[in-house]
Amino acid sequence: xxxxxxxxxxxxEILDPQGKAVARALPRLGFTGISEVxxxxxxxxxxxxxxxxxxxxxxxxxxxxxxxxxxxxxxVRVAPIEDLA
Amino acid sequence: MAAGTLASARIGVVTFPGSLDDRDxxxxxxxxxxxxxxxxxxxxxxxxxxxxxxxxxxxYGDYLRCGAIARFAPVMTEVVDAARAGLPVLGICxxxxxxxxxxxxxxxxxxxxxxxxxxxxxxxxxxxTATAWTGDFAANEVVTIPLKNGEGGYVADARTLDALEGxxxxxxxxxxxxxxxxxxxxxxxxxxxGNVVGLMPHPEHAVxxxxxxxxARGPRTGVDGLRFFTSVLHSLxxxx
Numbered sequence: 001x002x003x004x005x006x007x008x009x010x011x012x013e014i015l016d017p018q019g020k021a022v023a024r025a026l027p028r029l030g031f032t033g034i035s036e037v038x039x040x041x042x043x044x045x046x047x048x049x050x051x052x053x054x055x056x057x058x059x060x061x062x063x064x065x066x067x068x069x070x071x072x073x074x075x076v077r078v079a080p081i082e083d084l085a
Numbered sequence: 086m087a088a089g090t091l092a093s094a095r096i097g098v099v100t101f102p103g104s105l106d107d108r109d110x111x112x113x114x115x116x117x118x119x120x121x122x123x124x125x126x127x128x129x130x131x132x133x134x135x136x137x138x139x140x141x142x143x144x145y146g147d148y149l150r151c152g153a154i155a156r157f158a159p160v161m162t163e164v165v166d167a168a169r170a171g172l173p174v175l176g177i178c179x180x181x182x183x184x185x186x187x188x189x190x191x192x193x194x195x196x197x198x199x200x201x202x203x204x205x206x207x208x209x210x211x212x213x214t215a216t217a218w219t220g221d222f223a224a225n226e227v228v229t230i231p232l233k234n235g236e237g238g239y240v241a242d243a244r245t246l247d248a249l250e251g252x253x254x255x256x257x258x259x260x261x262x263x264x265x266x267x268x269x270x271x272x273x274x275x276x277x278x279g280n281v282v283g284l285m286p287h288p289e290h291a292v293x294x295x296x297x298x299x300x301a302r303g304p305r306t307g308v309d310g311l312r313f314f315t316s317v318l319h320s321l322x323x324x325x
Contacts, residue, residue, distance in 0.1 A: 014195065071193040071240070
């Protein structure tokens, strides 16, 4: 059993109202010096067996068909979890 | 469609888990003179309907993205094939989101730019009467249709927006103020053939005096939404 992480972010040119709301709340809590927040999604996917190149390619296909909408989002990372330092 | 009368038209209304306005849509179909046919998300055939409405609501809890999971419901395979073959399909609010996720319509709907849910009687300009769902309107007519959504911001890249405008596929635009940050004030669009239309406002909530938005004849008299449904009946008769 291996775990694969998929990260999806709104495209840079797409408005991210959630990120903006978070960015506006931070200074009220004393967190200054933060100029922008963009909020994305992280999926942790458990696969049977090893996270081989083939499995990762499958996960990437899943990421591009269901987990993200290419009109508004980019898949920014597909990686086995042990590779994430 | 049998016999050739409007009353013999059968219009399917799909219910997904989390659909909310399926009953209102079915009622609007009935008030327009057609027979509503309940379709279920797990159905694998469309029961021979003459048109399909994808209603508003929060299919599958809006999990992942609005419409993203509904798009892969079994019934949608049939809807997509039939739509590509010319079956009239109307997507209202969540239904519009599903049509975009299914790539029957270009672009996507994102969270309102002001981040709050909006619920209001919304003025729209009818910019295309050349679709299966808008033939009973007058070009550039301003109509009032209730709008209620949290993720109604229509977005697409500039090339797609230019193409939509150039091909006359922007069907409705918001009048007055833009309620959700939609690019170019777009409230609804059509596919190239004009049989598939999606919009964020809810025509099924403006079909009977006493229950709709305020209209010219007094409070709650607005019935502009009814013409979506009579339009498709007329287009079905014309197509026979």
